[in-house]
Amino acid sequence: MDITARDVKALREKTGCGMMDCKKALVKAGGDTQAAVDILRKRGLDVFAKKSQRTASEGVAVAVVNEDRTVGVCIEINSETDFVAKNSRFLDFVNTCAQTVIHSNPANVEELLETDVYGGKGDKVDDLLKENILVIGENIRIRRFKRFEGVVSGYTHANGRMASLVKFSVSSGFSRSEEFAAFSDDIAVHVVASNPLYIDEDFVPPEVIEHERGIFLEQVSTEGKPANIAEKIVEGRMKKFYKEVCLLKQDFVKNPDYSIANYINEISRRLGIDVSVEEFVKYERGEGI
Numbered sequence: 001m002d003i004t005a006r007d008v009k010a011l012r013e014k015t016g017c018g019m020m021d022c023k024k025a026l027v028k029a030g031g032d033t034q035a036a037v038d039i040l041r042k043r044g045l046d047v048f049a050k051k052s053q054r055t056a057s058e059g060v061a062v063a064v065v066n067e068d069r070t071v072g073v074c075i076e077i078n079s080e081t082d083f084v085a086k087n088s089r090f091l092d093f094v095n096t097c098a099q100t101v102i103h104s105n106p107a108n109v110e111e112l113l114e115t116d117v118y119g120g121k122g123d124k125v126d127d128l129l130k131e132n133i134l135v136i137g138e139n140i141r142i143r144r145f146k147r148f149e150g151v152v153s154g155y156t157h158a159n160g161r162m163a164s165l166v167k168f169s170v171s172s173g174f175s176r177s178e179e180f181a182a183f184s185d186d187i188a189v190h191v192v193a194s195n196p197l198y199i200d201e202d203f204v205p206p207e208v209i210e211h212e213r214g215i216f217l218e219q220v221s222t223e224g225k226p227a228n229i230a231e232k233i234v235e236g237r238m239k240k241f242y243k244e245v246c247l248l249k250q251d252f253v254k255n256p257d258y259s260i261a262n263y264i265n266e267i268s269r270r271l272g273i274d275v276s277v278e279e280f281v282k283y284e285r286g287e288g289i
Contacts, residue, residue, distance in 0.1 A: 003027055015040050015135065040134070051139040058082045059140075060091070061283035063154025063163040063188070064098035069176065072152040073101045074165035075145035076283045080138040085160065085285075090140070093132050100125060101147050109142050146281040153184035157192045164191035164282045171274035183267045183275075186254060191282050196247035199277055204246070212241050247277060 003026045011022040011033060017040050025043075029035035059078035066072070077094045079085050100106075100118040113126040120128070125142075133140050148167040151174070156163045166188045174180075198204050216237045220230040243249045248261040258266075268275045 003031060007031065007033070011036055011040075017135065041131070051133055051137075054080055054139040055289070056080050056139045056141045057286040057289040059085050059143075059285050060094055060156075060160025061163040061285045062094060062098065062156045062160050063165045064095065064102065065152055065154045065165075066102055069152055069181070069184075071102050071147070071149045072154045072165050072167075073098050073145055073147045074154065074163050074281050074283055075101065076143045076163075076285055078141045078143050078286065078289070079136075084136055084138050084140075087136060089132065090136060093128065093140070096120075096128065097125060097142060098145075101145055105147060109144065112142060112145070144283065146283075148279060148281075150278070151184070153181070153188045155185065155188035155192055157189075160285060162192050162282065162284045164188045164280060166191060166277060167279040169274075169276045169278040174271075174273050177271070180267070180271060183263075186252075186263070187260070187277065187280075190250070190253045190260065191247070191280050193253040194247075194250050195282060196250055196280070197245040198247070199280070200246050200248045201242045204242070209238075213238060247280065 003023060007026055008019055008023045011017075011026060012019055014033070015022065015037060017025075021040065021043075022036070025036040025039040026033070028039055056078035058081055059076065061074070061076040063072060063074045075094070075098050077090075077097060079090060084090050096117060096119070097112065100115055101112060103118045104115050106112040106115050113124065113129065115125050117123050117125055117128050129140060129142065146165060148165055151168040151170055152165060153168070154163065154165045166184065168184060168187075213234060216234045217230070219237075220233050223230075225233060248259065248264070250260050252258040252260055252263050255263075264275055264277070
């Protein structure tokens, strides 16, 4: 049968592939549109294999939280270029992956790839990933995610350059309110802005403490201080270290007169409940790649 320009255009709109690729697929399929789609998808697997070897260090890191703020995910998905990271199809894929994590709770990226797409028609996330690589024309990689369930808040900064997710522990009698939502959002913003590594000094691994203390002792030893003075200097520097890396000891980014611990104590008093930070995570796109 004759392959018309309308046939080619329809296949291009359906698959996002180039006009010549669509025409060749239709010719090979004898004009059967579905068969042509299959040809393009099979060819796309070859394209995927080649593109998957290319470095993807752009993309986005985003936080997505469900409507009642009981489940959230912080996820990083990479592309090769910043241009693609702003592409609506790519961003739709990121949101679909986040929603799939929220609703299906896969244990890791490998399990996510084998999970049915949330709201889809039985396709796996891996199928959707390969389809997007074919259509968009760049390597795309689901790098990592963290899912929290309970009382959560998330924040995405600068169109996906960084994101955070925070899980709170609250006492009985807790009820969601606008005041608590604003507070929890503040903490998520602070995590992105101030980059804490631990909740408090009790959460700092012993080997990290030993390492930092060793560096400070070495520094002081070269200054020739008496032993009793040297120990006080080391303790002072350790306190400064804890303030830099521990969330509760940091000055609140929106009000430096408050520490985060002060802010949490104040909101606990005002709401009449006990509130604490149970877990948090922060991702920065391309970090470490």
